[in-house]
Amino acid sequence: GGGKLIPLNGVMGKITAEELDQSIGGKGIVHHTQPSSVSITQVCETGEVYQLDEIKKISNIAHKHNLNMHMDGARFANALVSLDVSPAEMTWKSGIDVLSFGATKNGCLAAEAIIFFKKELVGDIAFLMKRSGHLLSKMRFVSAQLDAYVTNDVWLRNAKHANKMGKKLSDGLSKHNDIEISYPTEANEVFAKFPREKIEHLNSEGYKMNEEELDGKSVRLVAAWNTKDSDVDELLNTIKAN
Amino acid sequence: GGGKLIPLNGVMGKITAEELDQSIGGKGIVHHTQPSSVSITQVCETGEVYQLDEIKKISNIAHKHNLNMHMDGARFANALVSLDVSPAEMTWKSGIDVLSFGATKNGCLAAEAIIFFKKELVGDIAFLMKRSGHLLSKMRFVSAQLDAYVTNDVWLRNAKHANKMGKKLSDGLSKHNDIEISYPTEANEVFAKFPREKIEHLNSEGYKMNEEELDGKSVRLVAAWNTKDSDVDELLNTIKAN
Amino acid sequence: GGGKLIPLNGVMGKITAEELDQSIGGKGIVHHTQPSSVSITQVCETGEVYQLDEIKKISNIAHKHNLNMHMDGARFANALVSLDVSPAEMTWKSGIDVLSFGATKNGCLAAEAIIFFKKELVGDIAFLMKRSGHLLSKMRFVSAQLDAYVTNDVWLRNAKHANKMGKKLSDGLSKHNDIEISYPTEANEVFAKFPREKIEHLNSEGYKMNEEELDGKSVRLVAAWNTKDSDVDELLNTIKAN
Amino acid sequence: GGGKLIPLNGVMGKITAEELDQSIGGKGIVHHTQPSSVSITQVCETGEVYQLDEIKKISNIAHKHNLNMHMDGARFANALVSLDVSPAEMTWKSGIDVLSFGATKNGCLAAEAIIFFKKELVGDIAFLMKRSGHLLSKMRFVSAQLDAYVTNDVWLRNAKHANKMGKKLSDGLSKHNDIEISYPTEANEVFAKFPREKIEHLNSEGYKMNEEELDGKSVRLVAAWNTKDSDVDELLNTIKAN
Numbered sequence: 003g004g005g006k007l008i009p010l011n012g013v014m015g016k017i018t019a020e021e022l023d024q025s026i027g028g029k030g031i032v033h034h035t036q037p038s039s040v041s042i043t044q045v046c047e048t049g050e051v052y053q054l055d056e057i058k059k060i061s062n063i064a065h066k067h068n069l070n071m072h073m074d075g076a077r078f079a080n081a082l083v084s085l086d087v088s089p090a091e092m093t094w095k096s097g098i099d100v101l102s103f104g105a106t107k108n109g110c111l112a113a114e115a116i117i118f119f120k121k122e123l124v125g126d127i128a129f130l131m132k133r134s135g136h137l138l139s140k141m142r143f144v145s146a147q148l149d150a151y152v153t154n155d156v157w158l159r160n161a162k163h164a165n166k167m168g169k170k171l172s173d174g175l176s177k178h179n180d181i182e183i184s185y186p187t188e189a190n191e192v193f194a195k196f197p198r199e200k201i202e203h204l205n206s207e208g209y210k211m212n213e214e215e216l217d218g219k220s221v222r223l224v225a226a227w228n229t230k231d232s233d234v235d236e237l238l239n240t241i242k243a244n
Numbered sequence: 245g246g247g248k249l250i251p252l253n254g255v256m257g258k259i260t261a262e263e264l265d266q267s268i269g270g271k272g273i274v275h276h277t278q279p280s281s282v283s284i285t286q287v288c289e290t291g292e293v294y295q296l297d298e299i300k301k302i303s304n305i306a307h308k309h310n311l312n313m314h315m316d317g318a319r320f321a322n323a324l325v326s327l328d329v330s331p332a333e334m335t336w337k338s339g340i341d342v343l344s345f346g347a348t349k350n351g352c353l354a355a356e357a358i359i360f361f362k363k364e365l366v367g368d369i370a371f372l373m374k375r376s377g378h379l380l381s382k383m384r385f386v387s388a389q390l391d392a393y394v395t396n397d398v399w400l401r402n403a404k405h406a407n408k409m410g411k412k413l414s415d416g417l418s419k420h421n422d423i424e425i426s427y428p429t430e431a432n433e434v435f436a437k438f439p440r441e442k443i444e445h446l447n448s449e450g451y452k453m454n455e456e457e458l459d460g461k462s463v464r465l466v467a468a469w470n471t472k473d474s475d476v477d478e479l480l481n482t483i484k485a486n
Numbered sequence: 487g488g489g490k491l492i493p494l495n496g497v498m499g500k501i502t503a504e505e506l507d508q509s510i511g512g513k514g515i516v517h518h519t520q521p522s523s524v525s526i527t528q529v530c531e532t533g534e535v536y537q538l539d540e541i542k543k544i545s546n547i548a549h550k551h552n553l554n555m556h557m558d559g560a561r562f563a564n565a566l567v568s569l570d571v572s573p574a575e576m577t578w579k580s581g582i583d584v585l586s587f588g589a590t591k592n593g594c595l596a597a598e599a600i601i602f603f604k605k606e607l608v609g610d611i612a613f614l615m616k617r618s619g620h621l622l623s624k625m626r627f628v629s630a631q632l633d634a635y636v637t638n639d640v641w642l643r644n645a646k647h648a649n650k651m652g653k654k655l656s657d658g659l660s661k662h663n664d665i666e667i668s669y670p671t672e673a674n675e676v677f678a679k680f681p682r683e684k685i686e687h688l689n690s691e692g693y694k695m696n697e698e699e700l701d702g703k704s705v706r707l708v709a710a711w712n713t714k715d716s717d718v719d720e721l722l723n724t725i726k727a728n
Numbered sequence: 729g730g731g732k733l734i735p736l737n738g739v740m741g742k743i744t745a746e747e748l749d750q751s752i753g754g755k756g757i758v759h760h761t762q763p764s765s766v767s768i769t770q771v772c773e774t775g776e777v778y779q780l781d782e783i784k785k786i787s788n789i790a791h792k793h794n795l796n797m798h799m800d801g802a803r804f805a806n807a808l809v810s811l812d813v814s815p816a817e818m819t820w821k822s823g824i825d826v827l828s829f830g831a832t833k834n835g836c837l838a839a840e841a842i843i844f845f846k847k848e849l850v851g852d853i854a855f856l857m858k859r860s861g862h863l864l865s866k867m868r869f870v871s872a873q874l875d876a877y878v879t880n881d882v883w884l885r886n887a888k889h890a891n892k893m894g895k896k897l898s899d900g901l902s903k904h905n906d907i908e909i910s911y912p913t914e915a916n917e918v919f920a921k922f923p924r925e926k927i928e929h930l931n932s933e934g935y936k937m938n939e940e941e942l943d944g945k946s947v948r949l950v951a952a953w954n955t956k957d958s959d960v961d962e963l964l965n966t967i968k969a970n
Contacts, residue, residue: 006491032854032863076381106381112354128758134376137758139318139348248733274612274621370516379516560865590865596838618860623802623832 006035014185015048019059026067039100040064044092045077048184049168049191051084054096061097070123071097076104079161080189094119109160109227110147160227164190167225167234174238181241184220193220203244209237248277256427257290261301268309281342282306286334287319290426291410291433293326296338303339312365313339318346321403322431336361351402351469352389402469406432409467409476416480423483426462435462445486451479490519498669499532503543510551524548528576529561532668533652533675535568538580545581554607555581560588563645564673578603593644593711594631644711648674651709651718658722665725668704677704687728693721732761740911741774745785752793765826766790770818771803774910775894775917777810780822787823796849797823802830805887806915820845835886835953836873886953890916893951893960900964907967910946919946929970935963 010017010025028034042060044052052060057073064071073093075081078101082092093101100123103115118124131137138144151157172187175194184193196204201211201221211221225234252259252267270276284302286294294302299315306313315335317323320343324334335343342365345357360366373379380386393399414429417436426435438446443453443463453463467476494501494509512518526544528536536544541557548555557577559565562585566576577585584607587599602608615621622628635641656671659678668677680688685695685705695705709718736743736751754760768786770778778786783799790797799819801807804827808818819827827843844850857863864870877883898913901920910919922930927937927947937947951960 032858036852036855104381111382112380112386126762129762132758136377138354139346140353144354274616278610278613368520371520374516588865595866596864596870620861622838623830624837628838 005038008035008037015046015050016052016056017042017060019056019063022060023063023066026063026069029067037067037069039070039072041072041074043074043076044081045084045189045191049187049189049193050185051081051188054085054087054091057092057096057098065097070099072100072102073098074102074104076102076107077189077191078104079108079157080165083158083161084165084189093117099123105148105151105157107226108151108157108164110151111144113144113147113151115145115148161190164225164227164229167229167231168192170231171223171225171234171237174234175241178241190225192223192225194223195219196221200241200244204237204240207240209240247280250277250279257288257292258294258298259284259302261298261305264302265305265308268305268311271309279309279311281312281314283314283316285316285318286323287326287431287433291429291431291435292427293323293430296327296329296333299334299338299340307339313341315340315343316346317343318349319431319433320346321350321399322407325400325403326407326431335359341365347390347393347399349468350393350399350406352393353386355386355389355393357387357390403432406467406469406471409471409473410434412473413465413467413476413479416476417483420483432467434465434467436465437461438463442483442486446479446482449482451482489522492519492521499530499534500536500540501526501544503540503547506544507547507550510547510553513551521551521553523554523556525556525558527558527560528565529568529673529675533671533673533677534669535565535672538569538571538575541576541580541582549581554583556584556586557582558586558588560586560591561673561675562588563592563641564649567642567645568649568673577601583607589632589635589641591710592635592641592648594635595628597628597631597635599629599632645674648709648711648713651713651715652676654715655707655709655718655721658718659725662725674709676707676709678707679703680705684725684728688721688724691724693724731764734761734763741772741776742778742782743768743786745782745789748786749789749792752789752795755793763793763795765796765798767798767800769800769802770807771810771915771917775913775915775919776911777807777914780811780813780817783818783822783824791823796825798826798828799824800828800830802828802833803915803917804830805834805883806891809884809887810891810915819843825849831874831877831883833952834877834883834890836877837870839870839873839877841871841874887916890951890953890955893955893957894918896957897949897951897960897963900960901967904967916951918949918951920949921945922947926967926970930963930966933966935966 008025010021012018012021022040026037029037040060040063042052042057044057046052061071078089078092082089085092092098099118099120101117101119103117105113105115116127118127128137168187168190172183172192172194175181175192176183180197181200182195184195196211196213201213204211213219213221223237250267252263254260254263264282268279271279282302282305284294284299286299288294303313320331320334324331327334334340341360341362343359343361345359347355347357358369360369370379410429410432414425414434414436417423417434418425422439423442424437426437438453438455443455446453455461455463465479492509494505496502496505506524510521513521524544524547526536526541528541530536545555562573562576566573569576576582583602583604585601585603587601589597589599600611602611612621652671652674656667656676656678659665659676660667664681665684666679668679680695680697685697688695697703697705707721734751736747738744738747748766752763755763766786766789768778768783770783772778787797804815804818808815811818818824825844825846826849827845829841829843831839831841842853844853854863894913894916898909898918898920901907901918902909906923907926908921910921922937922939927939930937939945939947949963
């Protein structure tokens, strides 16, 4: 224990290279928390996707200050197909040093991988995993999923479908004058401000809607690899019927 | 961090109530590590199974000193069918306060549960799980396995089969004069001392045998829910052929 | 490890009850950091002193949310004589539950005490101190200082003198049109914005002035129990001579 | 948190190179606690002093396994004058990499230093001290003691006197047939087995004697830099009077 998170304000949920640059300080001074790493979440918490040039600018600032650059890729595949770039382009070619490669939100069961693009950063990770209880018994069966996941484009097809369903949902919602899309829908997450009566109507129809997820104002709707067209239609029709 | 494990010598891999009683001390003295809990592993690390009266005696000592009694049940089902008792008898009726209910070694994927038999011990466990990264995304899919696991005796049938295969293996090995069963085979684990030439022969035939698992002298062989009769036969035949 | 600090913006270095009230949330929700305690620093980091009614309002909010109220009293005595109230009034009578009673900045050597105004909060503090290496060998000799410290008003006289020297320094500085006092001087700390040439002049005369302590703009000057009138005069004269 | 202490049995309170060599294992295997450092206490917990050749043998084993060698020198000066060697001989010339240089038990107030004999081991120690609350405010006043401590042989004279008083006490006790010196008295600590009636007599005379300090059988008596000849005489006379 003992690491400290320094949150940045960011713009639309994404941090900027400029704000990052101004926030790094105190290096080598014992009275200050020591900066160690910069972490961005791709897709980020508002459903926005970092563009390649944004990642590069942020990585450059991190490396200028001798910090390591981490990408939290819980929705890595969704970002990848949204940008239509290669995994290499979105990671090490843009300055990412370490990637949390998430698969659990895109069809796997409890399967994630930590990928180091610089061998010298691996350090004691295997022992840290063991000590924190993250080296599971029979882990090979969990890991085997990743093999299938990246074979025959399963992961990309899953993500494309999820993003498509997200887009369909976002488009459908934006036709309502009293519903406001909070952030541009760039992947499979849709944030929208609903009038209270619509939320109550949906909840009375069996949905579970609330505005507490992000900024206290928006409802968060997430399409997944297994969301069906009819699921989206049904939700949109229920809204229309109100 | 900061907990300290106090190992006991035990007998055949199982701790005894007497040794436990003598080892607890320093309570309330600031210069001493404070005793908090007693933990036993069922099936234990030598493949032995704690008998109900042994569990009760140990629990009594723990409770006499106001310590909590924990059972590490990574092989809970194997112990249960070995003793042929009910889950209640092997746990709270014998003084167990908290159980780690393992399913991963008996057919599930990354599925374990922590069961508190005393509500007042639950404390902040949900937050501790979250903080240590053990509250997984989509955890409901992992947890769903446990529902199937305890339905229609799947878990007991799996464990019975594994124990049966362990017994078959142990019986087969004990027919060799130069192989010594290190501990009585009470569940699905078999520990045996092999002559070096037999180990080398097996390794040359594609097995991976070593004596480093436990006491530096015994080979550890584990039968599982999916071990086939023919798997055991094949191993025994390979040994005979040497 | 694992505690997380949630910083508030505050006004002039002091947090407000209103901002505090709005910032507490997520209690009982496993995905959120759990609020536990509110801590204020008296004298605070800008040299301002919390007034009794401010402490009471903040404590009320903390207690409304079932949080404990802590006062970091590294400069406790300086605040006390500044407010001219009793220790009881500035602590438990204003809702403080736990006090870090500092003496090191007011004449003692490595001597601090943690004072619990509610016995039920003491918990395992003695063991936590031991574990973190804060139970010193021969600690009775360190602690003995506190006995002398609070006898015959030593602590109050020391603090009064330090505050008086701080006031004298602040008054002297404020006579210069190009020096701006950043915060009202309420105890023994003076924060002031100096023109660059004055800083360089002082540094050339053997002082060590920088603007990095607080907000990157102000120099921080601290008078202590052993600061002499002549020390302040000398500094002020050096500034005038520039 | 997370470090794990592996205790060794030792002989008369001192670990041996042979036992150490046999106890180090599992390096690089993720399922095993990773060996990192060997620590010896000089003077050790039974009042015995490690001889130079013992330190060298232990250090050699530590370094053979790529472990760092630490000396807990809470009673460093007492050991030094007991062996009549130089600080260099008892530390880096005997393979010690890091020394905890204690002064608190020999006349200082809360003053200890960590001395690295290999610069590459310093690492983040300054930040670790800060984070754990061991970078004190006004620490320069605490540290200043060490300057005086090692000047004009103050530390050696203090230690010589303490050891001399320990020897006098040990010699006096050993004249009683019913008192058994538990370990050879090599520095300022005396461990002795007293008959119960003698303990009770001493306690009735205002001493505080118990047998709980070490092995549950011996009383622990410690002479210090400020123990007077008359203090020892008084204790011995009280024992005789029984």
